[in-house]
Amino acid sequence: MQLMDWTRRGLFSAASAGLLALGLGLPATAQTPPGVLVVGQIAEPKALDPAAVTAVNDFRILMNVFDGLVRYKSGTLEVEPALATGWEISEDGTEYTFALRDGVTFHDGSAFNADVVKFNFDRMLNEDHPFHDTGPFPLSFFFSAVENVEVVDPLTVRFTLNAPYAPFLSNLAYPTGLIVSQAAVEQHGADFGRNPSGTGPFHFVEWRSNEAVVVERNPDHWDGAPALDAVVFRPITDANTRTAEMLAGGIDLMVEVPPVALSQFQSDAYTVSEQAGPHVWFLILNAKEGPFAEKAVRQAANYAVNKEALVNDVLEGTAEVAAGPTPPAFAWAYNESLEPYPYDPEKARALLAEAGMENPAVTFFVTEGGSGMLDPIAMGTAIQADLQAVGFDVTIETYEWNTFLGEVNPGLEGKADMAEMAWMTNDPDTLPFLALRTEAWPDKGGFNSGYYSNPKVDELLETARTATDQDERARLYKEMQEIVQEDAPWVFVANWKQNAVTSDKVENFQLEPSFFLLLKDVVKN
Amino acid sequence: MGSYILKRLFSAIPVLLGITIIVFAIMALIPGDPATAILGSYATPENVEKLNRDLGLDKPAVARYFIWLGNMLTGDFGQSFALNRPVIDEVLERFNATLVLAGTAFVLCCFLGILAGVISASRQYGFADKAITFVVLLGISIPSFFLGMMMILLFAVNLRWLPVSGMYAIYGGGDLWDLLKHLVMPAAALAVVATGVIARLSRSAMLEVLRQDFIRTARAKGVSERRVIWGHALRAAMVSIIPVLGIQAGFVLSGAVYIEIVFQWPGVGRMLVDAILKRDILLVQGGVVFVAACYVLFNIMVDVAQSLLDPRIKT
Numbered sequence: 001m002q003l004m005d006w007t008r009r010g011l012f013s014a015a016s017a018g019l020l021a022l023g024l025g026l027p028a029t030a031q032t033p034p035g036v037l038v039v040g041q042i043a044e045p046k047a048l049d050p051a052a053v054t055a056v057n058d059f060r061i062l063m064n065v066f067d068g069l070v071r072y073k074s075g076t077l078e079v080e081p082a083l084a085t086g087w088e089i090s091e092d093g094t095e096y097t098f099a100l101r102d103g104v105t106f107h108d109g110s111a112f113n114a115d116v117v118k119f120n121f122d123r124m125l126n127e128d129h130p131f132h133d134t135g136p137f138p139l140s141f142f143f144s145a146v147e148n149v150e151v152v153d154p155l156t157v158r159f160t161l162n163a164p165y166a167p168f169l170s171n172l173a174y175p176t177g178l179i180v181s182q183a184a185v186e187q188h189g190a191d192f193g194r195n196p197s198g199t200g201p202f203h204f205v206e207w208r209s210n211e212a213v214v215v216e217r218n219p220d221h222w223d224g225a226p227a228l229d230a231v232v233f234r235p236i237t238d239a240n241t242r243t244a245e246m247l248a249g250g251i252d253l254m255v256e257v258p259p260v261a262l263s264q265f266q267s268d269a270y271t272v273s274e275q276a277g278p279h280v281w282f283l284i285l286n287a288k289e290g291p292f293a294e295k296a297v298r299q300a301a302n303y304a305v306n307k308e309a310l311v312n313d314v315l316e317g318t319a320e321v322a323a324g325p326t327p328p329a330f331a332w333a334y335n336e337s338l339e340p341y342p343y344d345p346e347k348a349r350a351l352l353a354e355a356g357m358e359n360p361a362v363t364f365f366v367t368e369g370g371s372g373m374l375d376p377i378a379m380g381t382a383i384q385a386d387l388q389a390v391g392f393d394v395t396i397e398t399y400e401w402n403t404f405l406g407e408v409n410p411g412l413e414g415k416a417d418m419a420e421m422a423w424m425t426n427d428p429d430t431l432p433f434l435a436l437r438t439e440a441w442p443d444k445g446g447f448n449s450g451y452y453s454n455p456k457v458d459e460l461l462e463t464a465r466t467a468t469d470q471d472e473r474a475r476l477y478k479e480m481q482e483i484v485q486e487d488a489p490w491v492f493v494a495n496w497k498q499n500a501v502t503s504d505k506v507e508n509f510q511l512e513p514s515f516f517l518l519l520k521d522v523v524k525n
Numbered sequence: 526m527g528s529y530i531l532k533r534l535f536s537a538i539p540v541l542l543g544i545t546i547i548v549f550a551i552m553a554l555i556p557g558d559p560a561t562a563i564l565g566s567y568a569t570p571e572n573v574e575k576l577n578r579d580l581g582l583d584k585p586a587v588a589r590y591f592i593w594l595g596n597m598l599t600g601d602f603g604q605s606f607a608l609n610r611p612v613i614d615e616v617l618e619r620f621n622a623t624l625v626l627a628g629t630a631f632v633l634c635c636f637l638g639i640l641a642g643v644i645s646a647s648r649q650y651g652f653a654d655k656a657i658t659f660v661v662l663l664g665i666s667i668p669s670f671f672l673g674m675m676m677i678l679l680f681a682v683n684l685r686w687l688p689v690s691g692m693y694a695i696y697g698g699g700d701l702w703d704l705l706k707h708l709v710m711p712a713a714a715l716a717v718v719a720t721g722v723i724a725r726l727s728r729s730a731m732l733e734v735l736r737q738d739f740i741r742t743a744r745a746k747g748v749s750e751r752r753v754i755w756g757h758a759l760r761a762a763m764v765s766i767i768p769v770l771g772i773q774a775g776f777v778l779s780g781a782v783y784i785e786i787v788f789q790w791p792g793v794g795r796m797l798v799d800a801i802l803k804r805d806i807l808l809v810q811g812g813v814v815f816v817a818a819c820y821v822l823f824n825i826m827v828d829v830a831q832s833l834l835d836p837r838i839k840t
Contacts, residue, residue, distance in 0.1 A: 032695075032696070033696060036696070038695060043799070044608065044799070046607055046608060046609055047608075047609040052609070054563055054564065054567075135579065136576055136579035136580065138560075138563050138564055138567075138572070138576050139564075139567065141567070141572060193609050194609075194610070209610075209615070209618060209791070210618075210619070210791035210796075211691065211692070211693065211695070211791060212695050232695050232696075234691070234695065235789075236690060236789050237786065237789065237795070237799065238786050238787060238789060240674060240787075241677070241689065241690050241786075241787060241788070241789050244674075244677045244678065244681060244682050244689045244690070245689045245690060247682045248681045248682045248685060248688075248689045249685075250688060250689050250690070400556065400557075401557070402555075402556045402557020402558075402561060402562065402804070403556035403557065405557070405561060405568065406556055406557070406561075409568070434569075445569055445570055445571055446569070447569070
């Protein structure tokens with residue numbers, strides 16, 4: 001499949017270059033009416049019920065139809081008020097009291113109040129709730145710390161947590177925390193996902209299966225009415241076809257442009273936007289056994305890999321070099337002083353010599369492709385070459401994505417010395433907490449497949465999770481990043497930049513570091 | 526004739542049962558489960574277990590098979606995990622789109638293929654024969670998805686005569702004219718290879734027949750050449766052409782998978798590819814069983830048609 005994709009892609013670009021060179025291009029003609037934005041999506045959505053979906057593709061629609069209690073401030077991953085106008089956190093960090101916005105109504109006309117908020121979270125978390133069967137709710141564990149939701153008065157709601165849990169607010173800003181209309185859930189039951197009703201800037205109009213989801217402007221939105229009249233989300237799964245639709249004017253906005261197709265849009269008729277997101281692409285190193293049990297060898301691997309070449313040549317500039325375990329998109333928690341390991345083969349050789357292993361043999365698990373994995377085969381091959389150049393003897397084993405996860409997640413022991421991996425998260429807590437702590441080793445149900453263990457890092461992460469003060473959390477995360485970079489349990493490779501292309505009729509479009517697609521202020525001429 | 530049809534229909538039952546077992550076994554054996562696919566990065570063993578329980582996947586495979594089979598016999602194909610709607614709704618809607626595409630392509634390739642074959646045969650080694658043979662070989666040799674992409678580039682991106690993809694326009698479409706505009710490229714791309722095969726085989730079938738005595742007799746008694754070719758010879762050659770058409774119908778149906786992806790046609794082939802990638806077990810199983818049933822039914826129809834045409838094939 002991968003080979004065929006590559007071939008098709010290659011043929012496609014070669015042929016399109018040829019045809020364009022022949023001068024067959026005609027001037028663009030508008031196919032989509034003004035005020036209506038047609039978005040090329042990568043797949044058909046599963047459902048338009050925010051509690052029931054997990055894919056970024058579905059989030060792109062949902063974030064425009066629903067609001068949460070809080071949201072990310074534009075251009076950042078910092079939380080600001082939305083349907084809640086403010087909140088108070090108790091001294092011990094287990095009680096969050098939200099003041100709700102007055103006078104907000106759902107698209108179906110029902111009122112937004114504390115009862116509706118309680119209904120939303122009870123539906124997701126309480127297995128005995130009459131509407132729990134409108135799930136399943138795969139990401140409900142985002143709120144597993146919530147013990148109780150209490151209506152204080154119609155415009156005040158209090159969440160009680162079973163333990164202090166700092167990522168709670170940013171989880172509320174995630175699509176799983178978007179607030180749905182209780183009246184609509186009661187009316188449609190399990191079909192709510194096809195008849196959604198929220199409070200967002202656009203209201204749902206129709207869903208034509210495998211063709212389009214249409215939403216129209218909500219003139220009464222509490223944050224001001226949107227500039228567009230309507231947005232049409234079209235699922236176009238094949239990246240080449242999506243590119244062709246963009247070139248032919250059948251869509252106005254295209255997300256996830258394949259790197260090889262970017263050159264097609266280098267003209268005044270298009271704008272390419274880029275935004276680095278909370279994504280990190282890394283190599284898990286097996287710190288329990290084999291050559292990477294030695295810190296010096298792990299550092300040698302970090303020096304040996306030419307990350308600049310990977311992001312510029314293999315990924316054609318669609319990613320940035322990663323310095324540590326936390327992506328810079330988490331600006332408030334990111335340690336600015338961290339510099340990526342430089343590309344220094346000499347230093348790598350010296351470190352290997354120092355460790356007494358000039359030619360360590362390592363097995364490298366590579367996947368054919370998967371969520372957030374970018375171009376894993378090409379990247380794996382380039383990394384293999386870089387490591388061979390300093391003396392490593394690298395054997396690649398390639399697996400299909402699901403098989404790959406089945407091999408890597410239970411731990412690398414006895415199987416491999418390194419493996420590719422990528423994560424996209426919404427809080428700086430998530431990835432290190434699930435993949436770097438001693439308590440997160442695979443046998444304890446975590447994702448620390450390389451068995452990294454440093455008591456200081458464990459302590460920092462546990463403390464950061466219970467701290468409610470953002471500055472204090474930031475200090476702890478920054479310290480953690482320094483230690484982890486030095487210990488090198490991973491080879492830190494890249495942070496993916498999401499991209500999108502808009503036609504020259506689209507104005508005010510901006511990508512968010514959260515990777516959500518917010519269309520409220522977009523204008524289409 | 527009635528008993529022949531009945532017998533053929535009964536013989537389809539074990540075939541279909543076998544298909545249900547094979548597709549169920551494949552989906553049970555391939556690595557990866559829907560819960561892992563849905564949860565992505567968050568697939569902790571605990572979360573996977575809970576979601577599998579919610580999806581009803583925690584029972585043993587044999588039990589799941591019989592539940593599935595039993596439900597299917599009552600017309601309940603289950604619910605798709607990835608699309609959150611009944612499998613049968615999705616399959617029927619998608620199959621409808623595939624029928625429009627594959628049906629058009631099939632009519633196109635039968636008509637053009639037989640026409641080309643007959644013309645070739647009646648002017649054996651003449652210019653028309655050579656020209657047709659050349660074009661036909663070219664058509665057989667081009668992968669249909671590549672041809673589809675080239676057509677998109679030329680007719681949709683550069684000339685802007687036709688829409689790139691989809692079945693209907695997002696705005697102001699929905700009528701027959703709109704459908705035809707969206708249909709012409711995928712149907713043509715899909716028909717090319719089958720047209721070539723049918724043309725080649727029609728040509729040899731016709732040549733075979735044209736050498737026979739009854740053709741010479743027909744010519745000798747003064748029947749016009751046109752009637753000899755299109756009336757006598759083609760009718761006799763159809764006996765060997767029809768099974769080829771049956772096989773090509775199957776190829777057109779399976780070739781629709783590539784074409785549906787390239788042209789984003791909302792058909793059953795694209796549905797199955799998406800469903801397999803998402804490990805949407807019930808949708809894959811239901812879709813495959815449905816398509817297989819149609820395929821079996823189609824083959825029975827071909828056999829029946831053949832026995833009607835050729836009295837030598839007896840019940």
